[in-house]
Amino acid sequence: MEIWNTIVQTNTFNFIIFLLIFAFIFKYAKVGSLISSMQLKVNQYINDSNNAKNLSERELSEAEEKVSKVGSEIKEIIDNADLNAMRLGRKILADAHVQSESILLNADKVNDANGKKIISELTQEAALASVELAKRHIISVLDKKPHYHAKFVEDSIKELDRFNF
Numbered sequence: 001m002e003i004w005n006t007i008v009q010t011n012t013f014n015f016i017i018f019l020l021i022f023a024f025i026f027k028y029a030k031v032g033s034l035i036s037s038m039q040l041k042v043n044q045y046i047n048d049s050n051n052a053k054n055l056s057e058r059e060l061s062e063a064e065e066k067v068s069k070v071g072s073e074i075k076e077i078i079d080n081a082d083l084n085a086m087r088l089g090r091k092i093l094a095d096a097h098v099q100s101e102s103i104l105l106n107a108d109k110v111n112d113a114n115g116k117k118i119i120s121e122l123t124q125e126a127a128l129a130s131v132e133l134a135k136r137h138i139i140s141v142l143d144k145k146p147h148y149h150a151k152f153v154e155d156s157i158k159e160l161d162r163f164n165f
Contacts, residue, residue, distance in 0.1 A: 007013050142149050 138152075142152070
C-alpha cells in the first residue's frame with residue numbers, strides 16, 4: 001500500500017486524475033460546443049459593438065458638420081431677414097406716399113366740390129333774396145304810387161304779346 005500512497009501523493013498522479021476528469025467533462029458535458037457557442041456570442045457582441053461604434057461616429061460626424069454650418073446659416077437667415085425688412089419698409093413707405101398723394105388729391109377734389117356747392121347755394125340764396133327784395137320793393141312802390149299798378153299791368157301784357165302764345 002505504500003506504493004499506492006506514493007502514487008496518490010505524487011503530482012503526476014494528481015495531474016493524470018485531473019486530465020481524466022477534464023476529458024470526462026469535455027466528453028459528456030459538451031464543453032467544446034458550449035465554448036464554441038460562447039465564442040460566437042462574444043464575436044457577435046464585438047461585431048454589434050463595432051457597428052454601433054461606426055454608426056455613432058458617423059452620426060457624430062454628421063452632427064459636427066451640421067453644427068459647423070449653423071453660424072453661416074444663422075448669418076444667412078439674418079441677412080435675408082434684414083433684406084426682406086428693408087424691402088418691406090420701402091414698399092410700405094412707397095405705398096404710404098401713394099396713398100397720401102391720393103388722399104390729398106381726393107381732399108382737393110372734395111374741397112373744390114364743396115366750394116362749388118357753397119357758391120351755388122350762396123348764388124341761389126342771393127337770387128331768392130333779390131327776388132324777395134324786388135317783390136317787396138314793387139309792392140312798396142305800388143302801395144305808394146297806385147297809378148304804377150295799371151302801367152305795370154299794361155307793360156306786362158305788351159311783354160307777353162311779344163312771345164306770341
